[in-house]
Amino acid sequence: MIKTLLTALWLLALAAPAHGKAIRIGWVHAMANAPALIADKKGYFADEGLQVELRAFGDGPVLQQALAAGEIDIAYIGAPPVFQWYARGLNSRILAKVNYGQAALIGNAGITGVAGLRGKKVAGVAKGSGMDVLLRGYVLKEAARLEPERDVDIVSMPVGNMAAALERGLVDAAFTWEPFVSDALLRGKRLLLDVNQSLPRYPWYVVMAVPKTLAERPDDVVKVLRAHRKAIAFLEQQQDESNRLIAAAFQIAPVKTAGGVTIEAAAVVREARKRLGWSDRLEEADLRFIQRLMDYSYALGYLGKELRVSQVVDQSWQQRADQPRAKR
Template sequence: MKHILPAVLLALAAALPAHAEDPRPLRIGWVQAMANAPALIAEENGYFRDEGLNVELKGFGDGPVIQQAVAGGEIDVAYIGAPPVYQWAARGLDAKIIAKVNYGQAAVIAKTDGPIHALSDLKGKRLAGVNRGSGMDVLLRGYVLKEAAGLSPDADLALSQMPAGNMNAALDTGVVDAAFLWEPFISQSVLRGTGRVVFDVNGALPGYPWYVIAAPAKTLKERPDDLVKLLRANSKAIAFLREHPEEADRIIARSFKLEALRAADGSVVPPEAIVAEARKRLGWSAEIEPSDRAFIQRLIDYSVALGFLDKRLNVDDIIDDSFAAKAAAQR
């Protein structure tokens, strides 16, 4: 009898598939920004489930908080800006970008009836931005101010750091003269008639990448099949955003709890119209193009020049295309 049980167990083991599904949920952290809509669309429309993927979707306010969650083993993969990934690498956290999520999203806005009409008008003014050294701060200081405007971020204007959700109120009340913002805050200001776009980064750099999907080495090694499933679900969500814009806009408006606005002429602007306006400055794409690599390298170089990184990294060292290639082959 004692010889029968091992034989039965061996037979059962042989009958199991070579790659049994991992019973653990894939814990996905995402920055709760409109540009990361593919994450919520994939969840809302069941694309993760359709791929046989059990996920836990966790929203975070910004990239640095997600960085801490990744380092602490609290999440397995992230929808996050590209800058935190190379910042992780510089600090010894081995992680790779495995796909793109979106392009565009940021702009400088000013009061509609104010004196700022171009970037050069920011000299001597007060500009709202986010935390020093963050990805958006690197984009603001390195590209918008130094390169596009020819201004010194530290000498030619006053930069005020504050949460993005507070910037429109600060602009409306005159606490600042302009703000470097992203969606939906830009569109909310524009549609209310209180703000206007002075400089659209996507207009100056069409298709520049921002949010990406990144995973630490542990996930890359232990859960490659789940990452491929994730990328297939991400691609389905992006296709839905492109092919069904009105339905997608309603899902986004509901998920972000956007409220109707009162325009300057007294008309009511429905929530989904805010998303439609935002599409003028952002879009979604999964493929990492050569131009995307070049732009991320540009951000790395800005970070070095600004003193936020001690050494220059090579963008090719933080991108792994193999998971996207497998996902594409299996569609």
């Protein structure tokens, strides 16, 4: 009798919602996603009563695979992987913004601007990735008025290899992000295009969640968004401390300039802030930009069907996070 009762209780526990369990947050290990790191290190998740498992990933596609496999509940990820996987059936939602800016085109001294890329080799990340969409759709087609498949030789490589490829003359330019941009500029490379100057405050990384998390753990989702907002406030209000935390977490090394001056790691982060900032608010301009990325992706053949931004963005969660926190 007791054994039967214990078995029944055990089965009920298995069937019960996951309340009280750690919420699993995946994040692309990029400086622009610093709010995820700050929320953890400064205890903002804990302040909201959350137990969090934070797991870093090298890029968006790998993180999306973990989301599709049910290994992650919420993610800090680029907008393009979200809508690309939405088109394949992963019915996720974008809930908030993480950052604006981060990407830039850098080159060797012989190139003076984007128009000079015709016939040149440009380093980019994997074809079909979010940064590749931005490179082909905006930087080359719109800003440079070039056809990516005809006028430029795009060489795919890991972002960490781009600086060496530039130094050795294997490529003429590279489309990369912070802190790699700042590192290269401090070493004497030329800034050909700062995307954040051309498209001020364009969004890139976002907070998203899978349908199961939204349905079963709505209160925890709101708590994550509140902790996320606190982390962004810290990044803006405590810049010196946050620069040190970012430099340590991302193992940013001091940079020796062409003139022999050593730039400390925290100063590299300060330089990166010229092209990168943080905000949690999804504004109308952000939605238009995400739609633009969707349109680029469809035109480039990376999406099998046209999508509308309203299909993947749900601003109601942002509004819930605005409400005063209930007293415990």
